Amino acid sequence: MATVLVAGSWRMGKSLLALPVALAFTRYPQADGKKLQESWKQRMFNSIVVRFAPSPTGYLHVGGARTAIFNWLFARSTGGKFLLRIEDTDKERSSEEMVRAILDGLKWLGLDWDEPPMRQSNRSERHREECLRLLETGNAYWCRCSAQEVEERRNQLWDRGLAYRCPDSCRNAVSTRRPDENTVLRFKVPEGKTHFNDIVHDAITFDNREIEDFVLLRSDGSPVYNVAVVVDDHDMGITHILRGDDHLSNTPSAIVQGARI
Numbered sequence: 130m131a132t133v134l135v136a137g138s139w140r141m142g143k144s145l146l147a148l149p150v151a152l153a154f155t156r157y158p159q160a161d162g163k164k165l166q167e168s169w170k171q172r173m174f175n176s177i178v179v180r181f182a183p184s185p186t187g188y189l190h191v192g193g194a195r196t197a198i199f200n201w202l203f204a205r206s207t208g209g210k211f212l213l214r215i216e217d218t219d220k221e222r223s224s225e226e227m228v229r230a231i232l233d234g235l236k237w238l239g240l241d242w243d244e245p246p247m248r249q250s251n252r253s254e255r256h257r258e259e260c261l262r263l264l265e266t267g268n269a270y271w272c273r274c275s276a277q278e279v280e281e282r283r284n285q286l287w288d289r290g291l292a293y294r295c296p297d298s299c300r301n302a303v304s305t306r307r308p309d310e311n312t313v314l315r316f317k318v319p320e321g322k323t324h325f326n327d328i329v330h331d332a333i334t335f336d337n338r339e340i341e342d343f344v345l346l347r348s349d350g351s352p353v354y355n356v357a358v359v360v361d362d363h364d365m366g367i368t369h370i371l372r373g374d375d376h377l378s379n380t381p382s383a384i385v386q387g388a389r390i
């Protein structure tokens with residue numbers, strides 16, 4: 130499971146403390162000399178891989194730059210890798226001009242990256258493949274409900290303090306064949322609890338009943354953004370996520386999905 134560091138927008142003071150806490154582990158027994166310290170550091174951190182993943186729908190803004198700097202500092206101070214992923218799946222709003230502007234902005238800040246930037250739009254088949262694999266392994270289902278049925282049921286469950294689940298007719302259908310063109314593929318959130326380690330907030334636990342059966346594939350067959358992020362993080366070997374506190378609430382759904390992938 131990835132360890133989560135928060136580089137939150139409103140928790141700047143506390144977030145700034147997060148890196149020294151993590152990096153304090155590198156200060157290991159001095160008695161055995163610098164060599165041992167270096168070798169321990171190498172073993173502990175040489176597998177760290179972090180990423181900055183901007184959407185090229187606008188210029189690099191200060192919040193994005195700040196997240197990029199935290200990731201870069203973490204990678205460079207631990208001997209890990211700093212990778213870039215261009216999240217350009219929104220074809221209408223993304224542009225090559227913005228990709229260049231963002232990369233120029235990062236260079237202007239003095240940041241460098243260890244591999245050519247990944248283009249998320251080149252990987253939609255891979256994202257789709259993972260969704261269908263989740264279906265085949267019983268971790269996803271075709272949802273036949275209309276938008277109105279979903280809305281009504283969501284409100285009813287919400288009143289009982291529960292996140293959205295389809296009726297058993299959708300959720301427990303045995304066939305993996307897509308019933309018709311209007312269906313979406315939903316993730317089948319397992320029962321239980323989801324735990325993750327947040328270096329700022331400490332250990333966090335969510336009851337899975339609070340996580341709704343979210344959509345993986347839209348009715349046009351395209352994977353949603355959240356699928357792309359989880360599959361790409363998995364394939365890129367990302368070990369630590371440095372993200373804003375505003376993403377705390379969507380972390381458990383990413384983790385339950387990532388665990389199944």
Ligand SMILES: [Zn+2]
Nearest residue numbers: 272274295299
């Ligand atoms: Zn349904």
